[in-house]
Amino acid sequence: MSAPLLIIEDVAVELPTPRGNLRAVDHVDLSLEAGCTLGIVGESGCGKTMLSRAVLQLLPKKAKLTGRVMFDGQDLVRLDAEPLRRLRGRDLAVVFQDPMTSLNPVLTIGTQLMETIQEHLELDAPAARKRSIELLAAVGIPAPEQRLAQYPHQCSGGMRQRIAIAIALSCEPKLLIADEPTTALDVTIQAQILDLLAREQRRRHMAMIIITHDLGVVAGRADEVAVMYAGRVVERAPTQALFKRMHMPYTEALLAAIPKLETAPHTPLPAISGRPPDPTRPLKGCSFAPRCRYAASRCHEAKPDLKSAEMPDHLYACFHPIQMAEGVGA
Ligand SMILES: Nc1ncnc2c1ncn2[C@@H]1O[C@H](COP(=O)(O)OP(=O)(O)OP(=O)(O)O)[C@@H](O)[C@H]1O
Numbered sequence: 001m002s003a004p005l006l007i008i009e010d011v012a013v014e015l016p017t018p019r020g021n022l023r024a025v026d027h028v029d030l031s032l033e034a035g036c037t038l039g040i041v042g043e044s045g046c047g048k049t050m051l052s053r054a055v056l057q058l059l060p061k062k063a064k065l066t067g068r069v070m071f072d073g074q075d076l077v078r079l080d081a082e083p084l085r086r087l088r089g090r091d092l093a094v095v096f097q098d099p100m101t102s103l104n105p106v107l108t109i110g111t112q113l114m115e116t117i118q119e120h121l122e123l124d125a126p127a128a129r130k131r132s133i134e135l136l137a138a139v140g141i142p143a144p145e146q147r148l149a150q151y152p153h154q155c156s157g158g159m160r161q162r163i164a165i166a167i168a169l170s171c172e173p174k175l176l177i178a179d180e181p182t183t184a185l186d187v188t189i190q191a192q193i194l195d196l197l198a199r200e201q202r203r204r205h206m207a208m209i210i211i212t213h214d215l216g217v218v219a220g221r222a223d224e225v226a227v228m229y230a231g232r233v234v235e236r237a238p239t240q241a242l243f244k245r246m247h248m249p250y251t252e253a254l255l256a257a258i259p260k261l262e263t264a265p266h267t268p269l270p271a272i273s274g275r276p277p278d279p280t281r282p283l284k285g286c287s288f289a290p291r292c293r294y295a296a297s298r299c300h301e302a303k304p305d306l307k308s309a310e311m312p313d314h315l316y317a318c319f320h321p322i323q324m325a326e327g328v329g330a
Pocket residue numbers: 015016017022023024042043044045046047048049050051060213279
């Protein structure tokens with residue numbers, strides 16, 4: 001069997017702040033096979049974005065990164081700036097929550113698409129233009145030829161996200177990281193964009209990481225889910241196994257917090273009262289214990305390791321997993 005496309009090994013990210021070093025990512029191990037999808041799920045501030053930025057090597061300058069990020073056989077942490085730049089946008093692409101982060105407001109859509117294509121692929125201008133039109137059509141943009149001459153502000157939010165996806169796909173990446181790709185969009189458009197990503201992923205046999213606060217986004221779309229809390233992966237399992245039987249009380253609370261259609265976007269998670277721990281303070285015990293309805297004294301004293309019980313690929317970091325505590329959720 002060949003090695004996974006991506007191996008995140010003992011990755012930690014610390015950021016200096018006036019109140020001391022902040023643990024944004026706390027020793028995470030993950031891997032992803034070519035053509036597969038990994039969902040990274042957790043509340044705001046749990047470290048999802050910092051972890052994806054560690055993979056992309058796009059961390060703030062002051063950040064301290066340790067560990068290894070093996071992508072297609074190379075350690076990105078130790079790669080020089082130039083080969084890294086060539087890799088990003090070609091084999092390794094990203095779609096952000098706000099497409100205006102990746103789109104340039106003063107360049108036409110055609111210029112931006114063609115620039116990316118010509119920078120990474122050896123195509124002349126007419127071939128790059130033809131490919132741009134094909135890509136816009138593939139992501140569901142009507143009248144793609146006319147769109148090439150337009151600027152991002154002339155498009156709706158959903159259209160802009162489709163264009164950002166077209167740019168990300170333009171060089172046939174091996175891995176696409178989609179960081180909250182639909183959070184800024186209307187609910188009906190959200191489903192269309194997620195379906196579009198899933199379709200293009202299958203068609204291109206591309207690996208994908210979907211980062212989201214909404215467990216509902218990864219249900220049925222990811223092969224595997226990693227749940228993050230306070231910088232750590234606290235539960236990790238094949239998606240079906242996770243939804244069938246979740247072990248972490250935090251995952252259960254995330255499930256209860258899946259936004260309903262009638263809920264306004266960005267409302268706080270109703271099922272999880274309290275706040276995550278201060279990431280600049282040392283932590284004793286399980287980081288979720290102060291908010292956990294199953295917590296016992298041991299949970300406040302010792303830190304549970306991420307390990308498996310009955311199924312080797314279902315890992316969780318909990319002394320009182322749900323079934324064993326109360327027999328719910330199975
Ligand atoms: N530039 C920065 N400097 C210092 N701390 C930061 C910086 N960016 C993020 N953090 C902190 O790092 C931790 C992880 O943040 P991160 O953005 O990765 O979380 P997230 O799960 O992606 O949240 P969100 O969904 O809100 O983006 C948080 O405690 C956050 O406050």
